Amino acid sequence: MILGFSSSIHKRYEGSTFRLMSDTVDKALEMAGLQRDNIDGLIATFLPGTFDGNIALHFYTSQLAQYLGIRPRFLDYVDFGGASALAMLYRAEKAIASGDADNVLLIVGGKASPVRERKVTADSIDRAYKGITLTPFDEYFRTYEDMNPVTDYALVAKRHSHLFGTSDEQRAEIAVKQRFNASGNPSAIYKERIEVKDVISSRIVSDPLRLLEIVYPVDGFHVFVVGKSGGKSNLRPLRIKHFGEAHWPDMPPELPDIVSTPAIESARGARQMLDKIDCFQLYDSFTITVLLQLEDVGLTEKGKGGKFAEEVDFTYQGEIPINTGGGSLNVGQPAYMSGGVILEEALIQLNRMGEGRQVKDVNQVLINGIGGWNRAHSTTMILGE
Amino acid sequence: MESFREGKVPYLHCLNCKRNFFYPRDRCPNCHSSSLEVRVSSGKGKVFSVTEFQGKVYAIIEMEEGFRLYANVLDKVEIGEEVIAVKGDGRPNFKRVSKP
Numbered sequence: 001m002i003l004g005f006s007s008s009i010h011k012r013y014e015g016s017t018f019r020l021m022s023d024t025v026d027k028a029l030e031m032a033g034l035q036r037d038n039i040d041g042l043i044a045t046f047l048p049g050t051f052d053g054n055i056a057l058h059f060y061t062s063q064l065a066q067y068l069g070i071r072p073r074f075l076d077y078v079d080f081g082g083a084s085a086l087a088m089l090y091r092a093e094k095a096i097a098s099g100d101a102d103n104v105l106l107i108v109g110g111k112a113s114p115v116r117e118r119k120v121t122a123d124s125i126d127r128a129y130k131g132i133t134l135t136p137f138d139e140y141f142r143t144y145e146d147m148n149p150v151t152d153y154a155l156v157a158k159r160h161s162h163l164f165g166t167s168d169e170q171r172a173e174i175a176v177k178q179r180f181n182a183s184g185n186p187s188a189i190y191k192e193r194i195e196v197k198d199v200i201s202s203r204i205v206s207d208p209l210r211l212l213e214i215v216y217p218v219d220g221f222h223v224f225v226v227g228k229s230g231g232k233s234n235l236r237p238l239r240i241k242h243f244g245e246a247h248w249p250d251m252p253p254e255l256p257d258i259v260s261t262p263a264i265e266s267a268r269g270a271r272q273m274l275d276k277i278d279c280f281q282l283y284d285s286f287t288i289t290v291l292l293q294l295e296d297v298g299l300t301e302k303g304k305g306g307k308f309a310e311e312v313d314f315t316y317q318g319e320i321p322i323n324t325g326g327g328s329l330n331v332g333q334p335a336y337m338s339g340g341v342i343l344e345e346a347l348i349q350l351n352r353m354g355e356g357r358q359v360k361d362v363n364q365v366l367i368n369g370i371g372g373w374n375r376a377h378s379t380t381m382i383l384g385e
Numbered sequence: 386m387e388s389f390r391e392g393k394v395p396y397l398h399c400l401n402c403k404r405n406f407f408y409p410r411d412r413c414p415n416c417h418s419s420s421l422e423v424r425v426s427s428g429k430g431k432v433f434s435v436t437e438f439q440g441k442v443y444a445i446i447e448m449e450e451g452f453r454l455y456a457n458v459l460d461k462v463e464i465g466e467e468v469i470a471v472k473g474d475g476r477p478n479f480k481r482v483s484k485p
Contacts, residue, residue, distance in 0.1 A: 137410070
């Protein structure tokens with residue numbers, strides 16, 4: 001059961017990453033009605049460069065526990081990038097059910113700014129720091145120039161258009177509708193309404209993806225507190241009604257095609273429940289990421305994502321609300337992983353805390369996380385009472 | 386795989402299932418056989434997908450032998466266009482095959 005959650009997002013946070021993490025933990029514990037002493041479990045994730053610019057933290061989870069002053073009897077580390085947050089929640093619930101822990105902290109995030117300022121991303125970090133390999137065969141795999149993950153998702157968008165006739169305007173609809181949702185979210189960093197022509201006229205970053213289709217990496221954390229009972233928490237007693245996880249470690253050149261994600265497999269068991277879902281939170285590193293999940297989760301057929309984006313009102317007021325807080329395209333992506341953003345928005349909707357963008361009568365939310373370099377991981381979760 | 390640095394594209398051929406693959410592993414990714422042979426590609430391929438950023442062209446190329454790889458291309462190309470490997474600075478580059 002999720003007892004508390006919190007987030008702290010800054011375009012650039014001047015203090016230490018540990019301090020930012022610690023403050024976010026305290027806010028989540030306050031909502032949960034718990035003290036640090038009550039915590040006996042910890043699950044975290046990490047990407048190179050996102051903790052005060054360090055490429056690695058030796059025994060990472062132990063360092064976090066040390067700083068927080070907690071002594072866990074259950075400790076875990078999940079490295080599925082943007083798919084991690086949901087996997088962590090699932091693992092925490094299992095640990096609690098089996099008696100391995102009573103109250104587990106989930107910590108997702110870090111500081112993107114030290115990586116951003118070196119003009120790389122977490123997925124091209126080997127271009128800025130030595131001693132990191134991205135694949136077991138980097139010498140043959142890495143080209144002279146790329147800008148991953150942007151260039152890779154651009155290849156996907158280009159091929160999707162080639163195979164299915166998806167237009168730039170259709171992808172732009174995703175940015176426009178999510179921005180509409182963001183206009184009701186006080187914690188979004190981008191709130192001004194935009195139109196399709198604004199997206200189309202924004203700078204091309206990697207053809208065909210434009211600036212307004214791409215997430216902005218920020219400094220920040222999402223912390224979730226998972227415990228056995230409601231206790232002092234005022235949150236709804238939510239449980240995981242479905243969870244699926246799938247991992248495709250093949251790099252894109254070796255996939256049968258690049259226009260599908262492992263959500264096809266992770267969402268398999270959720271597909272027959274789609275008509276009972278009140279809103280969807282789909283991973284949104286890029287507009288094309290959302291478009292792929294519309295198809296792979298099963299909201300529309302493969303190849304029809306563009307048409308769906310164009311024709312379906314998926315704002316928070318619409319028939320199928322998607323990314324109701326504006327998603328990470330508008331909230332920002334802490335430490336190059338948006339899993340916390342989509343999980344937090346699901347909890348906000350389920351607990352009727354959506355202020356300017358609350359969907360009516362939300363009882364079940366489907367959340368889909370995508371992560372790893374080049375869509376290697378997918379986690380699909382349905383949360384409800 | 387010195388040939389790689391000379392602008393050629395080596396690949397692995399599985400003697401068991403006949404699959405061709407590029408990224409070097411000691412087992413076939415299809416049938417897990419270790420009965421493998423290094424071969425050298427004709428260098429001819431087609432653009433599987435492509436993007437252009439900051440004036441550079443980055444693509445997935447599908448080679449004549451059936452395997453694909455990431456590559457930089459010296460010309461602006463479209464999906465389906467024919468390209469060929471040429472010597473680069475440490476690994477092959479690709480360029481458009483000019484139409485007669």
